Amino acid sequence: MKQNYFSLKGVIVLFIFTMALDGFAQKTVGLDNWYNHETNAKTGKIFHYTWDDTQNSGFSQLGDLFKSKGADLKTIGAKADKKSLKGVDVYIIVDPDTTSENPNPNYILPDDIKAITKWVKDGGVLLILANDKPNCEFTHLNQLGKEFGLHFNPVTLNPVTGKDYNMAAETNLPNHPLFKGVNKIYMKEVCSLSLSKGAKAVLTDNKQVYIAETSFGKGYVLAVGDPWLYNEYIDHAMLPSDFENLKAANNLTEFLLSKVKK
Numbered sequence: 001m002k003q004n005y006f007s008l009k010g011v012i013v014l015f016i017f018t019m020a021l022d023g024f025a026q027k028t029v030g031l032d033n034w035y036n037h038e039t040n041a042k043t044g045k046i047f048h049y050t051w052d053d054t055q056n057s058g059f060s061q062l063g064d065l066f067k068s069k070g071a072d073l074k075t076i077g078a079k080a081d082k083k084s085l086k087g088v089d090v091y092i093i094v095d096p097d098t099t100s101e102n103p104n105p106n107y108i109l110p111d112d113i114k115a116i117t118k119w120v121k122d123g124g125v126l127l128i129l130a131n132d133k134p135n136c137e138f139t140h141l142n143q144l145g146k147e148f149g150l151h152f153n154p155v156t157l158n159p160v161t162g163k164d165y166n167m168a169a170e171t172n173l174p175n176h177p178l179f180k181g182v183n184k185i186y187m188k189e190v191c192s193l194s195l196s197k198g199a200k201a202v203l204t205d206n207k208q209v210y211i212a213e214t215s216f217g218k219g220y221v222l223a224v225g226d227p228w229l230y231n232e233y234i235d236h237a238m239l240p241s242d243f244e245n246l247k248a249a250n251n252l253t254e255f256l257l258s259k260v261k262k
Helices: 002-023 060-068 110-121 138-146 245-258
Strands: 028-032 072-076 090-094 125-129 150-157 190-195 200-205 208-216 219-224
Touching: 028 060, 060 072, 060 245, 110 125, 110 138, 110 208, 110 219, 125 138, 138 150, 150 208, 150 219, 190 200
Parallel strands: 028 072, 028 090, 090 125, 125 219
Antiparallel strands: 150 190, 190 208, 200 208, 208 219
16 A cells, blocks of 8 residues: 555656646747748848848847747748648748749748648747838738738838937837836837737737737737847847837747747
């Protein structure tokens, strides 16, 4: 009887330990490099919104924030399907290419949309970062967005003249985890969103939706009308000190990882 007691106790301890490990399991953040796949004309290398791009055009600083919270980074250089999304917890699609950016762009096609929607429905966390009118391929992106009640409008809002950064300041920030402790952010030349299917606005300005969210099956989708937190505007290399994009970026990475269900 005593032996059975200790055997049972050992099983319980092992179960608790396993559950604890699962709670701290490594999370993988995958950044698309298929629908956004630009080549630097000077270097011949892939750049623009990539983890490896440390220039103003890159996402290296955002990647560092994810890594500081224990996440692994992955570059997804293939179309979305069961294979490319395997093991990915957070999937980021940013600024799909137009023909002016890539002479042979990879569009988000119907099979890709099926794979992405199934992945989200099964528990994936999707972040879609669009762009303003001249700089984003809206037609196919909106075919994906339609599945989640998200439509990116091909407009350009929050234009900035010269270094008048306050033209793109957002200060009426909502009570949302993205903006915890944040008073002012910078969002330059963004598109707006139209919502349906229960999608909810997160950030609005003059009745225009700039950021929206929705739950979908077991998963979650966050949509922003701009690439927003790339190196140029994540910290104060360009921005005046009263802008808090870095704090918002910290909130964003923590919030998306918290949405992952292991």
